[in-house]
Amino acid sequence: MAKEMKLLEPGRAPRKRKFGIKHGGKRPGKKAKVMPLHGQKKVKIDKKMQKLFRKRAREYDSDDEEDETPVPATAATRSLASIANKRNEEDDIESEDPSEDEGAAGRQKTWNKSTIDVNNQFSDDEGEDDSEIQPGITKFTEGCRAFKMAFMKIIKKSVSDDLLGPVLSGHKKLIIDKLAEEEAEHKIKGEAKKEKQMVAEKGHVKPASNYLDSHEKFLISVATKGVVKLFNAVNKAQTAQKGLDSSRTKDAKVISKRTKEAFFSELGKPTLPAIGTSAKANASTGKVEDEQPAWAPLRDNYMLTSTRLKDWDKMPDKNASDEIGKASEDSSSEED
């Protein structure tokens, strides 16, 4: 049987059209059941698409020819033949109000380029029409099987466990180079970023969680001492003042007396208050006796240090006005 079919094969191409017609003729009924919703729209798109596909197919094939010069001439011709076949088929589809299914099929056809694929298409068609055995169809069983074998062979083929996966050998080196370059670039970029981050975060220290080292404890104790000192001072000052009401004249007197005392104690302070640790306040008040007060008139040797003022009453009268001016200058300079 198969032999017979093979003999008939040369005449296949012209007959194909008829087959297509038959095939298509059967279709509408089938299609109407499956997808009744698809209307004219799809058809329109299909026409456009078909044109596009045809164009693409042409380009694709021509590209192939250009690129793959070592491909034997027979293959080229075969591919041409396949294009011819496709066109025929597509013409058929166009004339027969092609269904969506067929549109999809057509798409497939145009995208596949080798003759084997065309065979596949036919085999598909045949598969669909299995219920009705026709002499023109059965002859493709062999082709289908061949394709199947080829396909299985490809599928079973173990691809080398490469990083790149299956790649055409010609491009392999190029791609490896490219990838390596990319990786190197990435590495450099990452390093630069890391460095930048390091510079930006310089000095930034994140303290250990829930743990205070001895230094921190020491600092807290110092601060606590300061706070305690302040609070005690505030307490002392405010409890003393508590019973007094400034609106009452008696209390107002006491308050004014206190503020007066404070004022004088301020004046009696040395010029540069000692700066130091917590003992500072006491130290400065204790030193008052030894050191000279800040305000010049309170000093013991006020008016005695400047020689001109010492004997101010012995000066001749004619220079009196001049001297007074100088004296005021001196005192002001001492205040500073």
Add this chain to the structure above:
Amino acid sequence: MRKKKNGFRRPVIVKQSKQQQHQPSVDPITGKKIPKSFVFSRGKLPGSLKQLQMDLRKLMLPYTALSLKEKKRNNLKDFLNVAGPMGVTHFLILSKTASAPYLRVATTPQGPTLTFKIHEYSLAADIARSQLRPRCPKDLFKNSALIVLSGFVSGDPPLQLTTNMFQNIFPTIDVKTVKLPSCQRILLLNYNKDTKLIDFRHYSIRLQPVGVTRRIRKLVQSHQVPDLRNLQDVSDFVTKAGYGSESEADEEAATVTLSSDIGRMNRASTKSAVKLQEIGPRMTLQLVRVEKGLCSGEVLFSEFGEADGKGKGKGKSDDEMKYEEDSEGGEDEEEQDGEHPEDSEDDEELD
């Protein structure tokens, strides 16, 4: 000539809330001038330093511009122009070089400027993350922080200048009128003589009554019905010893007697323990330079021994601040004299 070139500059956009705009420039009780500050940056800062800037602003609250917007084109003069009418007295300027971040603290408008190198810093967020229970009561930043300076040796002029600067950066406290509940935070500057580093820490102050078991304290604090399932009698709740008293033994020094009530817990004339919890930011600073002007002028002190030279050109081109340097020759004394004796007295109480 220079003035003509920079004829018009867009002013700094300062976003200030209404309440901030109505802030008094003078303390209503003591009548002293309240120092205000700007915290901003020169040059581009990385993200973590921006965060540090924000933390510093929070630290300087309430007398600072929390949402001060700055642009690339703003130079120091713009800030200075805005500072005058707003009564801003101090600038805290963060900058960053390849080697380290720097903090400059300056008084406006005449200087001096202290430049600190930030050796290490931790953000408030880092500190909070490191703690089991970070504490942030909602009125924590309503009042300005107290400042405690410790370890600063008298006699060393640059250090003296530093203490003066930091004492005057916060409003002075009048011991007689201050309300203790307003003392919520404390800034500690601890100078280490050996390493010449200044530790910069920021703590929140908490008061706890002494001699009260933990259960009672919690009950008073939370005002919630306690869990009595495991107890035989109600009296057990009071009599059963809690474990809260163990830590009180070593903190006897840290107790104060209050003159007035603070909150629900701390009654007047009872003992309360002072507890500090760090809120950050944390910095380790090194004083590297003192300049007489505002980021310009004569270098009064330099860590690297170039004190005799004038202000170096590097890093100051953007500032473009030129002041006539008065040739008085009085270096630090001038600053000393500017300080009122009352101020130092009040600050001493803190130390």
